[in-house]
Amino acid sequence: MLLGCIADDFTGATDLANTLVKGGMTAVQVIGVPTGPLPEADVVIVALKSRTSPVAQAVAESLAAAEALLAGGARQLFFKYCSTFDSTDAGNIGPVADALVKRLGCGFALANPAFPTNGRTVFQGHLFVGGALLNESGMEKHPLTPMTDANLVRVLSRQTEGSVGLVNFATVEQGAQAIKRAMGQLKEGGRRYAIVDAVTDQHLMAIGEAAADHALITGGSGVAMGLPANFRAKGLLPERGDSAAALPPMQGRAAVLAGSCSRATLAQIGFARDHMPTLELDVLATPDVAALVAQATAWLDATLGESGPVLVAASATPEKVAALQARLGRDAAGALVEETLAAIAAHMVTLGVKRLVVAGGETSGAVVTQLGVAALRIGPEIAPGVPWTFAEPVGMHLALKSGNFGDRDFFLRAFEHV
Numbered sequence: 001m002l003l004g005c006i007a008d009d010f011t012g013a014t015d016l017a018n019t020l021v022k023g024g025m026t027a028v029q030v031i032g033v034p035t036g037p038l039p040e041a042d043v044v045i046v047a048l049k050s051r052t053s054p055v056a057q058a059v060a061e062s063l064a065a066a067e068a069l070l071a072g073g074a075r076q077l078f079f080k081y082c083s084t085f086d087s088t089d090a091g092n093i094g095p096v097a098d099a100l101v102k103r104l105g106c107g108f109a110l111a112n113p114a115f116p117t118n119g120r121t122v123f124q125g126h127l128f129v130g131g132a133l134l135n136e137s138g139m140e141k142h143p144l145t146p147m148t149d150a151n152l153v154r155v156l157s158r159q160t161e162g163s164v165g166l167v168n169f170a171t172v173e174q175g176a177q178a179i180k181r182a183m184g185q186l187k188e189g190g191r192r193y194a195i196v197d198a199v200t201d202q203h204l205m206a207i208g209e210a211a212a213d214h215a216l217i218t219g220g221s222g223v224a225m226g227l228p229a230n231f232r233a234k235g236l237l238p239e240r241g242d243s244a245a246a247l248p249p250m251q252g253r254a255a256v257l258a259g260s261c262s263r264a265t266l267a268q269i270g271f272a273r274d275h276m277p278t279l280e281l282d283v284l285a286t287p288d289v290a291a292l293v294a295q296a297t298a299w300l301d302a303t304l305g306e307s308g309p310v311l312v313a314a315s316a317t318p319e320k321v322a323a324l325q326a327r328l329g330r331d332a333a334g335a336l337v338e339e340t341l342a343a344i345a346a347h348m349v350t351l352g353v354k355r356l357v358v359a360g361g362e363t364s365g366a367v368v369t370q371l372g373v374a375a376l377r378i379g380p381e382i383a384p385g386v387p388w389t390f391a392e393p394v395g396m397h398l399a400l401k402s403g404n405f406g407d408r409d410f411f412l413r414a415f416e417h418v
């Protein structure tokens, strides 16, 4: 193993793995803190579900993952969080990064969630989603991690015991050496973190190069783009070409399960209505797991055929989500929907579904846990940030889509790739 990664949610882990596989590294995503020997791969990514768990638990799991990766020979650690920096002020990015910096004794790490291909850019420390500031992008209404401040220096400062500096656009434009110098100066000046601006993939490549000798990198999947070249330059990574993304072939029924309420997913559901059999569960009208699961299983028994994919969605508009949360509380509302969708996924598998797309990070976590998936070998990319994977030991193809990823026709297009 060359690179050991800790991801705070499942789709984020897959997104990171996808980036590294495209860079010619083989990658396996392990679900939860590994207990046995690690799989053979250039990159092992431990996928946690720690984005919204209590701080102490997120820190403990992340440290345990780090120990396993270091014991497996990882030469560099990567702490992966969302490209929209999902975490409230009580959130986990700062505390987990603090614990990893301390464990590694490195004193400093960069922080960069940018993913230009998907419209996430950082300029003067401010995170943009498309043309909008983070806090005006829809993310301010996220069911679990509403983001109301786009200034990442401020956001991270509120979460960490250390202090946070900025490597700004003008420096990043000058390339790897300038970035490296600026990070060195911030570290010497006592900063524990640097938010590093990035607007293009070239910026991310330069940042990756500048961090070649860092013990820890924190960020979105974008900043990992530059890392394979570092390992190649050191003679540690052979040229693998496309073979890094090879998966066993798969026949069987196809389905989509959506629990994300993000704009992109809502648009994908709108498109799917006209193109595939679609069941939209009304969670607000029936906030009852057993009743919702019964409705979905009856529908699937009658609808799931051999021809094309079907879609089951619990997703709802921000107004409906807010209404359910007002009634049950935010966590209970999320948990109810996740439990429902996980049970539906299990039923899909008993009906012979072998190719499944799941929309939503938390939702994917719940589904993968329910299906008893231990590891995902990363295959070819469907859309930026979303690869097909081979789930072990279940033996099926899974695509875990972060809520805001993918074009309108993603649910249909996904199945053209396998």
Ligand code: ADP
Binding pocket: 143, 144, 259, 260, 261, 262, 265, 283, 284, 314, 315, 316, 320, 321, 324, 325, 333, 334, 335, 336, 337, 338, 359, 360, 361, 362, 363, 364, 401, 402, 403, 404
């Ligand atoms: P994303 O990747 O878009 O953030 P997630 O699955 O991570 O999607 O988060 C969406 C959350 O919203 C999940 O906890 C899910 O259970 C919850 N959710 C889905 N549908 C509804 C609904 N109709 N009402 C309330 N919460 C919902």
